[in-house]
Amino acid sequence: MLFNSIQFALFFLVVTIVFFLIPHRFRWIHLLIASCVFYCAFVPIYILILFFTILIDYIAGIYIEDAQGARRKLLLTISLVSNLGVLAFFKYYNFFIENVNALIQTLGLQVHEVPYLNILLPIGLSFHTFQAMSYVIEVYRGNQKAERHLGLYSLYVLFYPQLVAGPIERPQNVLHQFREEKKFDSSEAISGLQQMIWGLFKKVVVADQLAIYVNSIYNNWEVNTGFTLLFATYCFAFQIYCDFSGYSDIALGAARVMGYRLMTNFSLPYFSKSVTEFWRRWHISLSSWLKDYLYISLGGNRLGKWKTYRNLILTMLLGGLWHGASWNFVIWGFLNGIYLSIEKVFDINKIRASSLLFKCGQVFITFHLICLTWIFFRANTFKQAIGILGNMIQPLQFWNLRIQDTGIFAGMTFGFVILIIFEFFFFRKKGEAIFTMSSPTWSAAWLVGFTLLIVLFGVSDGDQFIYFQF
Amino acid sequence: MRKFSIFIIVSLLILFAFDRGLGYLFDSFYRQTKTGQTGGKINYYLTLPKTPDWVVMGNSRAFYQIIPDSFARPTYNLCHAGMHQIFQTGLLTQMEREGKMPKLILLHLEPEEFIGEQSNRDIQNLKFYHGKNEWITRELNALSRYEQAKFFFASYRYNGRVISLLKNYLQTIRTNYASNGYVAIEPSETDSITTIYSLQKILPFTDEKLDQHQWEYLHEFLSTCRKNGVQVICFTSPIYSYDQKKSEGVMELESRLKNMGIPYINYLEKNIPVLQQRTSLWKDRHHLNHAGAQIESRMLAHDVDSVLTLYH
Known part of the structure; x- marks a missing residue:
């Protein structure tokens, strides 16, 4: 179900x-x-x-x-x-x-x-x-x-x-x-429904439309150019985000309607200025689990510099293996562990950006570092991941973007733009409080508006949630 | 609880009103659209004052490759990219309902689409006819257990097609659209490269068996044509550097067509040096560009003439 x-x-x-x-x-x-x-x-x-x-x-x-x-x-x-x-x-x-x-x-x-x-x-x-x-x-x-x-x-x-x-x-x-x-609380129930419909929008309008494009490119990676593969990787970054955070929103919303509060699992991860910050915002319930029960149990940062790096890499490596039984997930975890260790070496997280341009640069670099790891996450085999990376750095045949179906491409772009507008202007400032602070008019507009968007743009026969397989 | 109930009822009423309003608006746009794959091409054909004698139906390998003007009789290219047999049969039932059957249909068959288990999802591209055409409604409802419930939303008929619909609608009202249905892929300097590049990915057939459902759709198509006195000639466009062994399913398909007396021109099996020796005629391994399309269309026109001479 x-x-x-x-x-x-x-x-x-x-x-x-x-x-x-x-x-x-x-x-x-x-x-x-x-x-x-x-x-x-x-x-x-x-x-x-x-x-x-x-x-x-x-x-x-x-x-x-x-x-x-x-x-x-x-x-x-x-x-x-x-x-x-x-x-x-x-x-x-x-x-x-x-x-x-x-x-x-x-x-x-x-x-x-x-x-x-x-x-x-x-x-x-x-x-x-x-x-x-x-x-x-x-x-x-x-x-x-x-x-x-x-x-x-x-x-x-x-x-x-x-x-x-x-x-x-x-x-x-x-x-x-x-x-x-639990007594029935009208405002909690409305907030829960709002969160559920937002999660469903992210899943069926954004993630599932992106999935059609990503699957067609990744499944035929041999015949696609570097820029197309790079673009498909960006799309996958948002596909997996909307797929998983969409699921979490529906879960949190469904519990909330009955008056139960579950922990927040995502907090705008792609606005992170470092990989360390990314892991504080991405799949929070898993990253905090790994930190509390694995990283700290291994000694955390209490046993000196080198052991701290070892613990970070080991924790992320096992985190990768938690996702699936494949060397690609191990590499995905290992890369993240390396990133975290390098950031620790250079104390990246203590750098306070003064200008907007500098902050944007940090977000840009972090996003690309994460995208590199997503290639291993999405590829079916190690050979495929290496092949994709190889095609990406080929200077010949780079500047050619395969759009595939213009209708699907337009639909996924539309969904993506709505997502970014809401995340940047609403969720970035208010977080999940946006679901509780709203007036009945706003709530009704939210429910009606997003339901119509789902009916009009949602993929009605979309895939199951990616994280179900884990 | 009372406050919540009022909120839900009011929200549902607003949703219902907006949904009906959007459904009505999109219906109106849809009917006026005469270009593009989101119903435009079908509308254009169905509103032609005089039904063309011949019609070409099939997927992108006929859409971009068969030039109607190559034939001796007035012809319309009613092909839709990416569409399997279920779509073609659904479309034919609508043509029959509206009394727009031609004298001859050139049906492009894709043997691969008749082998193994195939999806029936292409019928979703005819959602506009849900509730209007029995055959299409039945096939749409059969897609999933709850599919029928989704059509409670009037705007669901435009699910996934809103942007294309608006684009095609604007294109229709801005231009005095008149066409024979053919869309050319203009040759470009990179065609040879993309064709050779596409050779890197050749997958052999993994399944040999003929998909009975797809065959039934084709059979229904052929029976409807026979009932209406429409002659059908099936054909398959060539593929660059094709050397696949003919599967059991394809052989069965050919034999069944033969038993029904349906002529089948299969360019996959013919060695056509003029096409196979020039990568510049191809957009990719499966699609000819306009220069290649001219050659295939002339060839098909000639072969169709031969078939018709033989049959009469």
């Missing part, structure tokens, strides 16, 4: 209406059932995996809270190994086998190739695994009390708006909200 489907619109409507009609004490059951239905719309059987990890983490949380010393650590390890074991099996097993087989071939060993697993990756596995791990680690660190109510803990992992693509929530932010009695 995709957020950009009529099926979801009906599901959301029914779930929300029933939520406010039933007494508070039954709401967690209602939301839990709704979340299970939502998840089962993809591959039903995989919900058993979720139940398995939920049960382990729930029990581990209670025992960790009561335990002391080495036993406490052992329980944490059991929980983490269980979570990571499931993740490794479903997500990285075939990648591992692929590399083992390649090694066997390279060494010319006379042994049979190791067989691959013919299984589908459970949707959103990386997201809910990290969310579950976050709970256990927080209980271990003493920042969160163990949740004794199995239903509420299950809801923390399964809560449908953020189940398959985040934000990766912390227990301190969400668990207590499930205990609070």
Whole structure:
């Protein structure tokens, strides 16, 4: 059940209406059932995996809270190994086998190739695994009390708006909200709807239109010129941004209609003046997760300069691997780690730009550094990424932009211009407060205007969200 | 709750009013548009005072390559770039409804589009006829479970086509548009380079089987023509440096056409030195430029004459 489907619109409507009609004490059951239905719309059987990890983490949380010393650590390890074991099996097993087989071939060993697993990756596995791990680690660190109510803990992992693509929530932010009695708040509901429609606009009008262009260029990269490939990479940068932040907006909005507040996941990342700042604004729930649970656990910046750089690169490398089992994601993470380390070496983030031109220059450079990493993210293989980079720097056949379909090109340009106008003039100044500060007239205009834009310009049979595969 | 309900009702009413208003406005623009792929070409053909004797239908490889003036009889090029058979059949049903059937249709077939599992999404380019043409409405509704619900919005019929519609509408009212439907790709100095460049990406057919759905659309097309006494000649334009092995599906397609008594002129299989030896006649591997189009059109006119002589 995709957020950009009529099926979801009906599901959301029914779930929300029933939520406010039933007494508070039954709401967690209602939301839990709704979340299970939502998840089962993809591959039903995989919900058993979720139940398995939920049960382990729930029990581990209670025992960790009561335990002391080495036993406490052992329980944490059991929980983490269980979570990571499931993740490794479903997500990285075939990648591992692929590399083992390649090694066997390279060494010319006379042994049979190791067989691959013919299984589908459970949707959103990386997201809910990290969310579950976050709970256990927080209980271990003493920042969160163990949740004794199995239903509420299950809801923390399964809560449908953020189940398959985040934000990766912390227990301190969400668990207590499930205990609070939510009264219907008209202004919150309107704000939530506004945010949902904005997210849907970003997905179906901007991201999905850009996707048509990007796919046609990247899938035929061999016959496209340097400038076309560069332009398609810019388009991909905005495609992935609108795809993922659009999903987050719908998730945040859907939760908000019911009175729940989820963490902000994106904050105008392409206005960043450095890669460090970019990572404070892009996929905030993941980058803060990596910082809190990985970078700091590795020692952060407390062990000297070189170890700080090592920790940064290692964190981003694993962050890359979190996205997918492929060397391209590893390179993507590695490049980001290198950028962050270089910025640390030169203390880039302490430079205070005085002129507008200088700030624009910083934004321009940061955007291009990020675009370089997106080539590896988007390309299907390492060979393709290198081929694209090769074509980009070829002086012959550079200045020729392939537009493909003028109608689609005009549509995606139109969507992009609307996005930039709203982000620059509204969101840059007010952030998400724009959804709460508005008058009823403005809210109605927002809902009607963006709904019409979706009807007129949205791709009605668009792709699923890119981040669902992670 | 009361405040929220009022807000939602008022917003929905405004949305409904704007949607109907835009639908009405775009309908009016659409009907007046006589140029471009967003319905303009179809409108132009359907409003011609006298239906041309012959009509060419097919995708970009007929759109940019078949010059109607090359034929002995009044001909119109009603081709639409990128459109599969479902679109051609849908368009034909509308021509039939409006009594605009020609005497002969030159249908460009793309064998690749009949092999493997193909998409039916091209029918979306005939959304304007949803609710007006039964066949098109049925095919559109069959695209997805909730497709019919989307047409609750009157403006949805222009989904993804608003900018093209406005551009074509302005072009129509600014110029006294008259055409035979052919659009030339003017030869340029870089044509040889782009053609050779496009050779870098040649994908073999990965599937061999004939797609039954596509065949059914073609069959429906041919049956409608037969019912209306319209003769059909199928043809396929050449491809530069083509050396694909004929797949099982293509052979089956040819055999079925033969069984139905439909002549098929396939330039993919003919060695045409004048085209194959000059990259300057091509825009890319699949498309001839205007210079190449002149050669193909003359050749097709000659071959069509031969076929007609043979059949009569």
